[in-house]
Amino acid sequence: MIWSPPAAPFDATVRDKVERVRTRLAEAAQHPRAALATSLQPEDQVLTHLIAQDRLPIALFALETGRLHAETLEVIAATEARYGLAIERIRPDPAAVAAYVARDGENGFYESLESRRSCCDVRKVEPLRRALAGRGAWITGQRREQAQGRGGLAVVEHDAAHGLAKFNPLADWTLADVWAAVRAFDAPINALALRGYPSIGCEPCTRAIRAHEDIRAGRWWWESSESKECGLHVAPSGATA
Numbered sequence: 592m593i594w595s596p597p598a599a600p601f602d603a604t605v606r607d608k609v610e611r612v613r614t615r616l617a618e619a620a621q622h623p624r625a626a627l628a629t630s631l632q633p634e635d636q637v638l639t640h641l642i643a644q645d646r647l648p649i650a651l652f653a654l655e656t657g658r659l660h661a662e663t664l665e666v667i668a669a670t671e672a673r674y675g676l677a678i679e680r681i682r683p684d685p686a687a688v689a690a691y692v693a694r695d696g697e698n699g700f701y702e703s704l705e706s707r708r709s710c711c712d713v714r715k716v717e718p719l720r721r722a723l724a725g726r727g728a729w730i731t732g733q734r735r736e737q738a739q740g741r742g743g744l745a746v747v748e749h750d751a752a753h754g755l756a757k758f759n760p761l762a763d764w765t766l767a768d769v770w771a772a773v774r775a776f777d778a779p780i781n782a783l784a785l786r787g788y789p790s791i792g793c794e795p796c797t798r799a800i801r802a803h804e805d806i807r808a809g810r811w812w813w814e815s816s817e818s819k820e821c822g823l824h825v826a827p828s829g830a831t832a
């Protein structure tokens with residue numbers, strides 16, 4: 592049986608959490624050129640909905656790696672249409688992609704961890720660095736329960752690697768909270784999320800999972816769980832909440 596999203600009610604507990612997230616987003620919005628890095632997953636859709644509803648001066652961008660699923664590209668467009676806002680597509684440097692492909696091949700990331708990290712560097716990490724340049728804060732949809740390495744995730748931290756504040760407004764949310772909110776908001780959902788994909792990255796590096804598997808089991812499934820990060824989220828130098 593494939594995984595399916597939790598069906599939890601949008602109850603008072605979740606509504607309280609939503610109000611706290613509104614406050615956290617308003618705080619993030621006070622930083623110059625604050626932006627949400629959206630991967631269009633349900634977590635990001637909760638944040639996008641609240642940013643749009645509260646008309647917060649927070650920009651949105653998505654890392655268009657060149658290897659995303661068609662369903663992800665569709666939900667970017669659907670989200671722009673639903674909320675009347677623009678999501679900037681940040682693309683990798685074509686010369687860097689060409690150099691990677693010439694060295695390792697189009698799908699060299701299956702062959703070694705080093706190659707996989709090189710591909711993520713070219714298609715995600717460097718574009719993110721570019722997208723964050725000159726900003727005072729960025730916002731992510733990360734949650735503590737998503738992965739072992741995120742258990743100590745703070746709501747606000749200093750991102751020393753990029754030199755700005757980093758907000759994780761959903762740090763204390765459960766997956767059930769996310770789905771309760773996204774359904775209550777009637778936000779656009781990536782069709783893959785309803786077909787066994789609780790976590791969605793690039794097409795060749797993401798698969799559907801079974802009901803009993805860890806929710807990140809479908810990401811880089813050929814690697815050990817310790818290596819399953821793409822380099823976008825490095826350890827903070829200091830947490831403030």
Ligand code: SF4
Binds near residue numbers: 656658700712714793
């Ligand atoms: S997730 Fe896969 S395809 Fe996407 S950048 Fe990383 S290695 Fe490359």
